[in-house]
Amino acid sequence: MHQFPDAKAVVSALEPDEPVILTRPHAAARAARFFVEKFPGTSMYAVKANPSPDLLRVLWDNGVTHYDVASIGEVRLVRGLLPQAKLCFMHPVKTPRAIREAYFTHGVRTFSLDTLDELQKIVTATTDDDGVEASDLQLLVRLRVSSEHSELSLAAKFGVDLIDAAPLLQATRQHCDALGICFHVGSQAMTPFAYVQALERVRAAIAEAAVTVDIIDVGGGFPSEYPGMEPPPLEDYFAMIHRHFEALPISYSAELWAEPGRALCAEYSSIIVRVEKRRENELYINDGAYGALFDAAHVAWRFPVRALEDDLIKPLGEFAFYGPTCDDADYMAGPFLLPEDIQAGDYIEIGMLGAYGAAMKTDFNGFGAVEGAIVMDEPMASLYRGDRADPRESDNVVSLR
Numbered sequence: 001m002h003q004f005p006d007a008k009a010v011v012s013a014l015e016p017d018e019p020v021i022l023t024r025p026h027a028a029a030r031a032a033r034f035f036v037e038k039f040p041g042t043s044m045y046a047v048k049a050n051p052s053p054d055l056l057r058v059l060w061d062n063g064v065t066h067y068d069v070a071s072i073g074e075v076r077l078v079r080g081l082l083p084q085a086k087l088c089f090m091h092p093v094k095t096p097r098a099i100r101e102a103y104f105t106h107g108v109r110t111f112s113l114d115t116l117d118e119l120q121k122i123v124t125a126t127t128d129d130d131g132v133e134a135s136d137l138q139l140l141v142r143l144r145v146s147s148e149h150s151e152l153s154l155a156a157k158f159g160v161d162l163i164d165a166a167p168l169l170q171a172t173r174q175h176c177d178a179l180g181i182c183f184h185v186g187s188q189a190m191t192p193f194a195y196v197q198a199l200e201r202v203r204a205a206i207a208e209a210a211v212t213v214d215i216i217d218v219g220g221g222f223p224s225e226y227p228g229m230e231p232p233p234l235e236d237y238f239a240m241i242h243r244h245f246e247a248l249p250i251s252y253s254a255e256l257w258a259e260p261g262r263a264l265c266a267e268y269s270s271i272i273v274r275v276e277k278r279r280e281n282e283l284y285i286n287d288g289a290y291g292a293l294f295d296a297a298h299v300a301w302r303f304p305v306r307a308l309e310d311d312l313i314k315p316l317g318e319f320a321f322y323g324p325t326c327d328d329a330d331y332m333a334g335p336f337l338l339p340e341d342i343q344a345g346d347y348i349e350i351g352m353l354g355a356y357g358a359a360m361k362t363d364f365n366g367f368g369a370v371e372g373a374i375v376m377d378e379p380m381a382s383l384y385r386g387d388r389a390d391p392r393e394s395d396n397v398v399s400l401r
């Protein structure tokens with residue numbers, strides 16, 4: 001892939017007809033080192049946020065050794081690229097064949113579950129041809145927790161309710177070498193109290209079950225920065241998680257894990273799009289709901305934008321986007337703030353698309369083509385540069401004081 005100083009240089013060199021995904025390996029490297037150095041436990045990258053092989057290598061090179069994989073496709077992908085990585089199969093509903101292949105072919109020992117049926121499935125699928133049960137399983141019971149502090153809920157689909165957790169923990173303990181409890185507070189958790197609440201539920205589950213727990217996995221949900229969403233510093237999340245982890249009734253040697261997806265890769269990518277038509281304050285651009293802008297369309301996520309033309313001078317106005325496909329749903333309400341005199345032919349950079357953006361692109365309606373380039377400038381926002389104003393002063397977060 002070619003390297004350029006920034007998006008403007010890409011536009012002058014290529015005048016691209018197709019969207020261009022820009023990657024910033026230095027930004028992903030910085031995020032990885034931050035988690036590896038500052039999270040008080042093991043950081044496991046949640047591959048679904050962005051499975052790009054280039055990104056996986058950057059994370060590995062910067063100290064991320066554990067990978068949360070959710071499908072046999074992700075198991076094969078990461079194992080093929082990173083033969084030494086520790087893979088954890090953290091989808092609570094798997095097929096027996098996927099478990100078997102993961103365990104016997106790819107060396108996966110860590111699985112999550114939220115029902116007795118899944119426990120039985122894992123035990124059966126990892127039993128060898130002589131009928132000997134696996135003795136080296138790490139099994140994590142997924143507990144349902146609240147998503148009330150997060151922008152995207154993950155509370156409905158997975159997780160055993162606290163009321164049913166004790167028998168499942170006791171049964172799981174019989175079949176594993178290490179027993180863990182995991183949860184997910186929802187994506188883009190805007191306050192560390194999300195984890196405090198969840199860890200309180202973990203405490204209740206352990207007390208009810210009276211089992212020895214070896215691993216506490218606080219899942220994903222660590223935020224990134226977007227327009228209108230200014231989370232507190234990640235250090236606050238780490239400190240609170242550590243304090244409440246230390247106070248749990250678990251063994252002295254118990255491990256703390258996390259599964260950051262978004263926080264490790266949001267800053268890694270942005271995209272250059274071109275305005276093909278303007279109708280009042282609606283811009284028809286060449287990427288959208290079926291491309292890298294899935295969340296902008298489907299959950300009205302506001303990504304940061306900037307016009308890449310130097311001759312646009314008018315003050316900023318509020319715009320909505322239409323994507324390139326013929327589908328009315330290919331619409332992104334925004335509002336996106338751009339110069340009022342923007343017009344067809346102008347290029348825009350849309351930032352913070354490394355997580356659940358670049359990874360979502362499809363070929364629907366023949367619009368999947370995309371180019372790629374590496375750029376050296378800074379992402380449009382960063383939680384890792386140390387030069388952020390303290391967002392605890394802003395009014396969209398719960399104050400810690």
Ligand SMILES: *Cc1c(COP(=O)(O)O)cnc(C)c1O
Pocket residue numbers: 046048049068090091184186187188219220221222259260261262263355
């Ligand atoms: C999606 C997912 C993650 C990553 O979540 P982020 O909010 O992107 O950090 C982690 N763990 C599990 C089980 C997930 O499904």
